[in-house]
Amino acid sequence: MTWKNGFAALIASCFFLLPAAHGDEIDEARLQFEGIIKSLNENSFDRFLRAVDKNELTTRIYANRIIEPQVKKAFSSDFNGSLQQMYVSSFPKSKKEILGKVIEFQAEGARARAVVRFVSSGYRYSYHVYDLAIDGKGRPVILDWLDYYQGAWFSDEAGRALVMAMPGKPATRNMLTNKDVGEGEIFQMGELFKAVRDDQGERFFQIYDGLDEALKAEPIAVRLYFQLSILMRDNIRSEAAVARLFDTFPDDGLYSLRLLEFYLPTRQYGKAIAGLARLQEVLGVEEGAIDSLKASAALANGDLEDAENYAQAAIAAEPSLEVAWWSLLRVRTRAQDYEGATEALARLEDDFGHTLDATKLKKDRYLKVLADQQAFIDWRAARD
Numbered sequence: 001m002t003w004k005n006g007f008a009a010l011i012a013s014c015f016f017l018l019p020a021a022h023g024d025e026i027d028e029a030r031l032q033f034e035g036i037i038k039s040l041n042e043n044s045f046d047r048f049l050r051a052v053d054k055n056e057l058t059t060r061i062y063a064n065r066i067i068e069p070q071v072k073k074a075f076s077s078d079f080n081g082s083l084q085q086m087y088v089s090s091f092p093k094s095k096k097e098i099l100g101k102v103i104e105f106q107a108e109g110a111r112a113r114a115v116v117r118f119v120s121s122g123y124r125y126s127y128h129v130y131d132l133a134i135d136g137k138g139r140p141v142i143l144d145w146l147d148y149y150q151g152a153w154f155s156d157e158a159g160r161a162l163v164m165a166m167p168g169k170p171a172t173r174n175m176l177t178n179k180d181v182g183e184g185e186i187f188q189m190g191e192l193f194k195a196v197r198d199d200q201g202e203r204f205f206q207i208y209d210g211l212d213e214a215l216k217a218e219p220i221a222v223r224l225y226f227q228l229s230i231l232m233r234d235n236i237r238s239e240a241a242v243a244r245l246f247d248t249f250p251d252d253g254l255y256s257l258r259l260l261e262f263y264l265p266t267r268q269y270g271k272a273i274a275g276l277a278r279l280q281e282v283l284g285v286e287e288g289a290i291d292s293l294k295a296s297a298a299l300a301n302g303d304l305e306d307a308e309n310y311a312q313a314a315i316a317a318e319p320s321l322e323v324a325w326w327s328l329l330r331v332r333t334r335a336q337d338y339e340g341a342t343e344a345l346a347r348l349e350d351d352f353g354h355t356l357d358a359t360k361l362k363k364d365r366y367l368k369v370l371a372d373q374q375a376f377i378d379w380r381a382a383r384d
Helices: 023-041 046-051 054-062 069-077 080-088 154-165 170-172 183-197 201-209 219-229 233-248 253-263 269-283 288-300 304-317 322-334 337-354 358-362 366-372 375-384
Strands: 099-108 111-120 124-134 142-148
Touching: 023 046, 023 099, 023 111, 023 124, 046 080, 046 142, 054 080, 054 154, 054 269, 069 080, 069 154, 069 253, 080 154, 099 124, 099 375, 124 253, 124 288, 124 322, 154 170, 154 183, 170 183, 170 288, 183 219, 201 219, 219 233, 219 253, 233 253, 253 269, 253 304, 269 288, 288 304, 304 322, 322 337, 337 366, 337 375, 358 366, 358 375
Parallel strands: none
Antiparallel strands: 099 111, 111 124, 124 142
């Protein structure tokens, strides 16, 4: 199981009841959860694994799926190793460390919701929304998490990966909304799942192209086709995959981050901004990174007023977010507001430790014009 991407609808689950947590326990739970994310940032997975409710998460992974006994046995015998591998592989590829930050923590009684933003190289983001319980000692217990880069609950993602490890006919049929398809169609879908399992992209497309329209419209096929098309950067297939995605899952913010990987390279900046706005809506969190992305898309589209508004919104939501100040710097430079650009330069130097002299500006294709402006020359001289 080397390819663990995919999508799923939300699972409705019933949970056990725990004693109600008091305010000080909730504060302690947040601190401890922030410590879990800090440990991940320090490349230690142990604390995360200790916080996971293994029985609850396993129950969700197996729920309503037909998984071969030997696959279940292999998974349960190395639960921690499998969980870590799946978790790490779910993030965007990065040339540097992927760092997480808790941007929201809400609790009511014995349940809590935490939103974590992860940033990869190139300002690529992943958002996790954690479903937590708070135990009697105020400690956070991880039940599951919704991954907005993969577009699924982790339990759904892992469950489908286990099915695809050995996709027998009953298991394959159970993955479809139409349970009455024929044996030939079940064989085709099983082969499709094996291609995903074995990272055989071209084989996947070959099988997919031979499916009838009813099978192509199956939600599992739509999700896999979309994700693999984006992953392989096949713009022609991606265009068709996006159309199918919207037909099957209209107005679903789960897919906004992955859609950026199609919209931005194909210069569909308006759609990128609309998707990011939808992501903000479903996350329900005020934070600066999404507005910074919107500012970059608007800037690329030549909408300078909108770009500045988005950059300012990012700073208002999160003044300590470095990328928000870079966004404002680039927007004001492009708008030839060089005096205003020096405000962002000062914050980047004072708050984030940069030294932005003319030599460094000239290495940046967006900022090199600023190096020769009198406003910058005067600002640099005054600071030096």
